[in-house]
Amino acid sequence: MMPNSRSTDSRPDPRRPEFSIAHLRHVPRRFYRRWAAAGLILAVFGFVAHAFATGQIEWDVVAKFFTATAIMEGLVNTVIMTVLAMILGIFLGVVFAIMFMSPNPVLKTVACFYIWFFRGTPLLLQLLLWFNLALVFPMIGIPGLFEYRTVAVITPFMATLLGLGINQGAYTAEVVRSGILSVDIGQTEAAKAIGMTRLTTLRRIVLPQAMRVIIPPVGNEVISMVKLTSMASVIQYAEILRNAQSIYYANARVIELLIVAALWYLIVVTALSVGQYFLEKHFAKGVGGARNRPRPVERSL
Amino acid sequence: MNTPPMVVAVNVHKYFGSLCALKDISIDVAKGEVLCVIGPSGSGKSTFLRCINQLEKTDRGAIWIDGELAGFRRVGDALYELNDKEIARQRISIGMVFQRFNLFGHMTALENITEGPVTAQKRPRAEAVEEALALLNRVGLSAKRDAYPAQLSGGQQQRVAIARALAMRPKLMLFDEPTSALDPELVGEVLAAMRDLARSGMTMIVVTHELGFAREVASRVVFMDEGAVVESGSPREILVRPQHPRTRDFIAAVLK
Ligand SMILES: Nc1ncnc2c1ncn2[C@@H]1O[C@H](COP(=O)(O)OP(=O)(O)OP(=O)(O)O)[C@@H](O)[C@H]1O
Numbered sequence: 001m002m003p004n005s006r007s008t009d010s011r012p013d014p015r016r017p018e019f020s021i022a023h024l025r026h027v028p029r030r031f032y033r034r035w036a037a038a039g040l041i042l043a044v045f046g047f048v049a050h051a052f053a054t055g056q057i058e059w060d061v062v063a064k065f066f067t068a069t070a071i072m073e074g075l076v077n078t079v080i081m082t083v084l085a086m087i088l089g090i091f092l093g094v095v096f097a098i099m100f101m102s103p104n105p106v107l108k109t110v111a112c113f114y115i116w117f118f119r120g121t122p123l124l125l126q127l128l129l130w131f132n133l134a135l136v137f138p139m140i141g142i143p144g145l146f147e148y149r150t151v152a153v154i155t156p157f158m159a160t161l162l163g164l165g166i167n168q169g170a171y172t173a174e175v176v177r178s179g180i181l182s183v184d185i186g187q188t189e190a191a192k193a194i195g196m197t198r199l200t201t202l203r204r205i206v207l208p209q210a211m212r213v214i215i216p217p218v219g220n221e222v223i224s225m226v227k228l229t230s231m232a233s234v235i236q237y238a239e240i241l242r243n244a245q246s247i248y249y250a251n252a253r254v255i256e257l258l259i260v261a262a263l264w265y266l267i268v269v270t271a272l273s274v275g276q277y278f279l280e281k282h283f284a285k286g287v288g289g290a291r292n293r294p295r296p297v298e299r300s301l
Numbered sequence: 302m303n304t305p306p307m308v309v310a311v312n313v314h315k316y317f318g319s320l321c322a323l324k325d326i327s328i329d330v331a332k333g334e335v336l337c338v339i340g341p342s343g344s345g346k347s348t349f350l351r352c353i354n355q356l357e358k359t360d361r362g363a364i365w366i367d368g369e370l371a372g373f374r375r376v377g378d379a380l381y382e383l384n385d386k387e388i389a390r391q392r393i394s395i396g397m398v399f400q401r402f403n404l405f406g407h408m409t410a411l412e413n414i415t416e417g418p419v420t421a422q423k424r425p426r427a428e429a430v431e432e433a434l435a436l437l438n439r440v441g442l443s444a445k446r447d448a449y450p451a452q453l454s455g456g457q458q459q460r461v462a463i464a465r466a467l468a469m470r471p472k473l474m475l476f477d478e479p480t481s482a483l484d485p486e487l488v489g490e491v492l493a494a495m496r497d498l499a500r501s502g503m504t505m506i507v508v509t510h511e512l513g514f515a516r517e518v519a520s521r522v523v524f525m526d527e528g529a530v531v532e533s534g535s536p537r538e539i540l541v542r543p544q545h546p547r548t549r550d551f552i553a554a555v556l557k
Pocket residue numbers: 317320322340341342343344345346347348349
């Protein structure tokens with residue numbers, strides 16, 4: 001029951017016994033269920049670890065092939081393809097996002113079509129299309145000026161780069177567009193008011209502030225790109241998974257080589273997550289600090 | 302008269318869909334004049350300012366800034382709409398200060414001020430920085446040159462915004478309710494900066510609810526309602542002895 005204070009100020013009277021608290025003891029909350037959950041998870045984890053340790057996996061084979069030449073070459077190809085395809089994807093994403101938001105209806109329609117087509121068809125299919133472009137156009141170039149045989153130009157590398165980069169661009173365009181929309185319209189008006197053209201405003205004022213919104217999802221997409229490069233194994237691009245496969249076709253150590261590839265993917269993805277943390281920190285300039293930024297470790301989970 | 306007025310608006314109309322936001326506005330602003338625009342919310346004050354620096358396109362009528370037709374080029378009897386670049390060039394000579402400051406969030410106070418001169422006017426950076434520091438000093442914020450907008454109070458942000466507009470060396474300054482997003486104790490510092498500017502001879506159009514400021518600084522006051530100019534005259538005529546009942550009601554409501 002609430003004590004009924006009659007004094008003119010409404011503070012409780014400290015002399016009354018129910019308000020004397022000096023002798024009371026604080027007992028922190030006990031998280032019994034957390035402990036129980038942790039125990040259970042440890043048990044499951046131990047079981048799985050034991051199963052792998054004693055299962056049909058030759059760990060010394062994993063160790064032996066971990067730095068094999070073919071695996072290293074595959075790793076380099078995977079990383080190169082990730083970087084190039086993302087650069088192409090971000091470039092196309094920014095260009096098409098700007099086109100999409102342009103007052104010019106022609107540009108807008110083109111951007112719309114691009115996003116619709118490349119988001120609407122499977123990536124694997126697009127890769128196969130690029131790879132087989134020679135079936136449609138035996139020669140490419142400008143007739144009379146220069147012409148090349150398509151099979152010579154569209155190598156597995158080119159087909160993969162075009163397939164991954166152009167597909168990525170369609171997704172990145174949407175990310176960039178939402179980033180641009182997140183910047184207050186007042187910023188654009190202030191920029192116009194000091195005599196900036198539309199494109200200068202985008203470049204100097206809007207895009208730098210949109211970056212804060214754009215980077216987390218793009219970071220996410222870089223990470224999924226690392227893994228998407230593995231699809232290029234179907235069109236003979238020598239990335240890490242394909243090279244792991246060619247090794248196990250020869251020695252039949254399927255699981256061991258898949259584990260090697262998996263470990264390398266994890267290493268690359270973790271390294272990228274750390275990079276993303278610092279990039280986000282850079283673009284958070286002028287907006288109150290680290291509040292909503294996950295630390296690198298959380299990020300890679 | 303040998304010097305043309307700074308602003309001449311003739312029969313300006315603006316529609317948003319079927320809503321007529323500006324109805325046949327005709328106003329002259331002489332060089333060095335401070336015109337205060339007052340009126341109830343939604344009366345078209347902001348729209349009028351935005352038409353002057355072409356953040357909105359006028360649907361009918363025309364505006365001349367210092368003798369130059371805004372937004373169009375006249376060839377014979379035809380008016381050709383200007384392109385993005387030409388409009389940007391026209392805006393360089395018009396400074397605008399917004400109700401919500403709109404400082405560039407990713408730039409420091411100093412960078413906000415030098416951005417226009419360096420990027421839009423292509424002036425050398427060293428010169429722009431020197432001038433920006435002088436402007437920061439003029440609005441009393443030398444100590445805040447490296448602060449980001451989020452680290453400044455509303456009044457400080459608005460003073461930086463004034464400095465940013467002045468850095469373009471404008472011949473006309475537009476203020477859209479520059480103090481109405483501010484806490485009452487911060488209003489004074491911004492009005493002081495504006496008073497200072499008016500004294501230096503700048504041509505200004507100020508939309509404001511600060512009738513005290515209008516009375517003291519304005520050379521002329523315009524009362525707008527429902528997209529039209531109801532009456533205009535000296536501060537005394539409009540603020541002390543308004544003729545029109547709508548003006549009277551509005552002033553009574555603001556003073557209450
Ligand atoms: N972009 C827009 N689209 C549609 N209607 C608009 C737009 N901008 C303004 N309006 C309308 O035009 C009218 C005039 O608006 P304006 O902002 O000029 O009023 P104001 O006098 O500045 O009011 P306040 O004192 O509230 O700022 C209002 O009815 C408003 O709703």
